Amino acid sequence: MPRPGKSSYSDQKPPYSYISLTAMAIQHSAEKMLPLSDIYKFIMERFPYYREHTQRWQNSLRHNLSFNDCFIKIPRRPDQPGKGSFWALHPDCGDMFENGSFLRRRKRFKVLRADHTHLHAGSAKGAPGAVPGGHLHPHHHHHAAAHHHHHPQPPQPPPPQPPPPPHMVHYAAAAAAASTSGFKHPFAIENIIGRDYKGVLQAGGLPLASVMHHLGYPVPGQLGNVVSSVWPHVGVMDSVAAATAAAAAAGVPMGPEYGAFGVPVKALCHSASQSLPAVPVPIKPTPALPPVAALPAALAVPAAAQQPPAPSTVCPAAAASPAVSLMEPTAPSAAESKGGSLHSVLVHS
């Protein structure tokens, strides 16, 4: 059946995990960061399925934000009213769904705690280690502690999330470069969202594209007013087929009614943040990447200790140049949040 009527998409659960949905929402935002409420909004706007049982899925979503190292919290600026912090994607989380499945990643993205170097008694929240090789140690009694609001000292501000959106340009550029070079690996979501899915398609035929397509989900019109509907025009042809197939595979009965999702594709990086870890050293994901070592971060710790000096923190470049994938001058100091000084590791098999 081509079209089961109409309830098709509305009541079907989208083939995306909360992680992918959240990442999409974040990527979709201009600043690449969103407050929780906006993430909810984004999801609800395009996935009717999530207009119900909000209590349930939102709790799950929140759990995911806190639990997964791929999401980082960025404090709100003083002048920005509102409740919680902004959420962004960890710069090194790379392509979490590169295998094409938005339901299950090959490996969970985890940041490695800086080897026990806690200088701060704060004890940070625990970021359990990550474990590249295998399991994390479940027994770390996390001590709890948590809630200390991570920034004990709010000095101020160089607002990372600022108002003016002009900076993204860099990101965009980087992204562009990346795509140009055909190298894409920073967060797949991005792909998902649009951009070179085309290449992707051909690259491996991935279901990825398919899903993405699917992503568009309902009513194109709806998205219309949202942002851009990027890729509807594009891969429609095979993507549809692929999507269908993928959906089928996924057990998701989707219909062609899914429209396009629209997300700009600009950047993949976000200004990561302050709370961010400093220097996430990607041990790295892509096989192609040489172990760069680098980490100039050592010096880059100016005031950054707490805040990313400006959004310009550059993005992980991973996208742009494979060779140099890591830069991130963010400060390694704060060992507070999930990333204190941890190295991020993408454990890919």
Next chain:
DNA sequence: CGGTGTTTACTTAGCA
């Protein structure tokens, strides 16, 4: 208080 965050613990489900 209610929204936001964290963290446990357990169940469900994908993938190799």
Next chain:
DNA sequence: TGCTAAGTAAACACCG
């Protein structure tokens, strides 16, 4: 089938 990622439920701390 086993390992592990993902989903769910829930207790609990905080902050505005």
